[in-house]
Amino acid sequence: MNDDLRERLEASFGDGPPHRPVEDRLVDGRRALRRRRRAEMIGTIAVLAAVGAAPVLFRPAGGAAGGGGIDDPTPLPTPSTTVVPQPVHLLVAPARYLSADTPPVLYLFGRMFRRDRAVTALATFGEIDSAPHPQGGAIVRIGGRTEWVLVVGNEPERLAVARDAPYDYPAFMRWAVEAFPALAGRLALAATAPGPYRPPVADEASPAAYDGDRLVAKPGGTVVQRVDHPPADRVAVPPCHDQAVRVHTGSGDWFVLGYDCDGQGALYSEKVGVRAATLSSWLLQVKQAQDAYEH
């Protein structure tokens, strides 16, 4: 924190004109509270009315009414046990940005969108994020399924993970806090490695893997060169660190840049010779690409 900047900002504001009387604030508050209580009462009545009417509204086809109802009705929630969140308004993404692997929510130019109208967002965070790699997530409902989705990066330079889980925002956020560093690191590796963005080779297909916090060769391969703190480490998000190795395998040599975040590893793996012949020149290209990306 820059104390000088802080003091200069502090001095630039002044205290302003006199305040409105506190009594006015009380009047506004009381009025708002009355409105809130009225709305709650109306809402409660509406829910009770809907539950009472449910057997009529959702009678199955071929039932006592002799057809004409709705097939396979979705059970209504029980008001006393189920909290139904209000859907969050997200715009639907233009179709030209969609592909076969587009997740239920995506970023376009730093703003979060829904993939299509079948996706209902129940909760979101990071809806607007102007960082080079925006990060956010959502709990979405698609048909009868609830999904947690995390997204890093604007289309098409995007990585996402999703899992089926019930609506539970605190649990979702705990998962997000754990999963984001590795997800963001993986994207940073892919986006800052030499050449245009490509989704990274799956870690399972990489000739290297993490053993604890150390990048090592998988069986059948040998680490022939190692750089513990490559230039890319300069902008790693703490507590994450970059390290790089060259791995010799029976089918050729690989460069692997690893991004480790307290036991969660992410890798960027590329065959030697695609862009560079030596690890140092490959890492230099990574650094140059990274500098260009960040500024």
Next chain:
Amino acid sequence: MRSEAQEAAYVEFVTARQTHLRRIAYALCGDWQRADALLGQALTRLYVAWPRQQREGTEEAFVRRAILRGADDVCSPTGRPDPGRGELFAALQSLPLPQRKVAVLRHWLGLSAQETAADLGTTARSVETQADRARTALEGVSAQGEP
């Protein structure tokens, strides 16, 4: 209407903190009229939410967050600096609103990146990026000419 004790506590909080809280709104909006409107909205919300916020000791954070959210509607995206406030204030107002919010929380109020991220509903990493850009812009302004 809240109980007499609750209203007394609310009045005590507003009296003690409204000057500071209005300055946050002023830093975001750049003029006192909008800052007053923004603070008024936030304090009204606080009254409605008072019992829980008081119980949890989160009154100030609640108002600060309400100001930050309300700024999207009340403040101009490009800022409207009061004339004669000085170059630094004008530079702050010239920042895009999301960056201005980060600058106010990080560089003036001294919140951590995590606290700022929590207030803004974003990530600490995004906050750091915005904070760096804001600092560069603000530190470029000469201290001379400040009121």
